[in-house]
Amino acid sequence: MVYSLTYRRPSYVTSSSSSSIDGDEKQRRSSLESGSSGLSAGIPEALSFDKIISGGVCPPCTVRDFMNYLKYIEYSAENLQFFLWYRDYVARFENLPASEQALSPEWTQAQAEAEAARGGRGKQTNPQVSEILNGTDFADGQGGKIDGQADPFHTPARSSTSVDKPRAPSEYASSAGDHTFASSQGAKSVASQAFGDAGMKWQPFTMQPYRDEISRIITVYIADGAHRQLNLSAREKQALLHALQNTTHPSAFQGIANTVEFSLRKQAHPNFIRWTICNGNRPRVIFARGLGIFCIVAGFIADLLITLSHAGRAWRVLPIIIWILGFATLFAAMKGMCVVLHGLHHRHLRPWELFSDDADGMISEKAMSHDSLVSSSTNSFEDEPWIPKYKKRNIIRKIFDRQIWIDEPALRQIQDTIFLQSILGAFVISAVIVGIFCAVPHGNLF
Incomplete structure (x- = not known):
């Protein structure tokens, strides 16, 4: 749905x-x-x-x-x-x-x-x-x-020398x-x-x-x-x-x-x-955008070669598959989604979640307690141990970081909607491009 x-x-x-x-x-x-x-x-x-x-x-x-x-x-x-x-x-x-x-x-x-x-x-x-204190012992002091x-x-105010x-x-x-x-x-x-x-x-x-x-x-x-x-x-x-x-x-x-x-x-x-709504980290989303652009360019090259050859016009329709994959991947990535992760209904763990364990879950709940809300500790996180650990991870490892299932049904429903919009938009654009290529005369170059 x-x-x-x-x-x-x-x-x-x-x-x-x-x-x-x-x-x-x-x-x-x-x-x-x-x-x-x-x-x-x-x-x-x-x-x-x-x-x-x-x-x-x-x-x-x-x-x-x-x-x-x-x-x-x-x-x-x-x-x-x-x-x-x-x-x-x-x-x-x-x-x-x-x-x-x-x-x-x-x-x-x-x-x-x-x-x-x-x-x-x-x-x-x-x-x-x-009115509450009037007539009580508390109303008789100095x-x-x-x-x-x-x-x-x-x-009484303290003297200036004692303050x-x-x-x-x-x-x-x-x-x-x-x-x-x-x-x-x-x-x-x-x-x-x-x-x-x-x-x-x-x-x-x-x-x-x-x-x-x-x-x-x-x-x-x-x-x-x-x-x-x-x-x-x-x-x-x-x-x-x-x-x-x-x-x-x-x-x-x-x-x-x-x-x-x-x-x-x-x-x-x-x-x-x-x-x-974004199910991938920044390196994964950038990788997905690059993959989408690569598929789009590959589709153009394939259709251009077919058009310049002696092949029939029907062959020019084949690259539409590559274009649909490329445009859908690109459109979804523009909204922070990776279509591969979405197919599994997974998301990447956030950097501060990657290096946690079950005990840290209890610590996080304690951080939401009354004592923490009125404590004078800062919200600074520069000294938290996950920061240097995450910086040491190479780019390939970040792209393929650990994944976890998305539990919230409403969030999965939003992602399903965005994915369907990407597929439909990719199909329409790909069909228009294929129509243009089919209308071009044969090149007969090879």
Whole structure:
């Protein structure tokens, strides 16, 4: 079974094509498109973004394959890492008791606009938190005021002689590949620096749930120079820090969550599907293109010799077989497919998969765990052992690298469609060329 013969694989999407849309428009479009069904922009419903994230697909289209693509090909794994953390954080927050959730009220759009209008002139206590603490022992301490009472969470500013310069994230973070948490003290220090750079003071309510984790997230994804720093505008970053001054409710992240999700849905996901359709590595695809061109040239030479000879016109039809093979191979290779691998429904192993074993599969799953998503390790892979090993492989070995069966039925269906399109296109072009040769008079040269 194949898709329509008019099927076109997803177009390559650049970051500039969606960067001019604001957050609200991104949220609206993303919600509309997430509910669509059928074949959309060359992506079937079985390979939709939501299907992949929910784990409803088979290799090589799983969320782990998606993560590997973003890490090794697009160099933007931080978007998917933050997105997965945020989904997990929302679920964990919703499972908290109501009494703990009440400490971190929802951050509304009206509050966001009010904070933006204030321009970051320090922190004001959220009135909902003030109401919760009013009349309790926590309202009787020293420091700032909450509705006329002492704010136990206000920490007096240290003197200029005692304040140390905030250290860089790398001083607290683990080395690359280490998935342990950065220290709480280090995360808070870097968070303070991030707020200072934005002209705000970092005076969070320590009783709010997941406050330490929020500090780590700022250190890993938000602060300038963070190992997984998200590509956020100054306005988005400032709005987020304003919100996190007041609450740890997931709604504080809603703005950048919309931006990250829109980027994943509209850029990373279509590019991932387009890349996954390719069943051969680059050396194999280049080899397939060369083979297709060779067959086409051989067909022309054969038909030209027949035309110049005394042979009958019927003999001029024979090279059509070579032309069909050549054009079909070339057309498929232009879309990253090798017809030989497709005939077996195989694909080449990716370079980072070639030198792995079963134990590495467990390591990869661990890399998708919560601890890894909030760790301060980088997404750099220059030191991974497969890189020098793959570089040492000669070109012939790369062309005939190890193969593996394609498990995902929807992906095989897309490849079947592209293969059929290549065959039909090759047949039409070959028939036209043969017709032209048959119309040419005999050369009678030999």
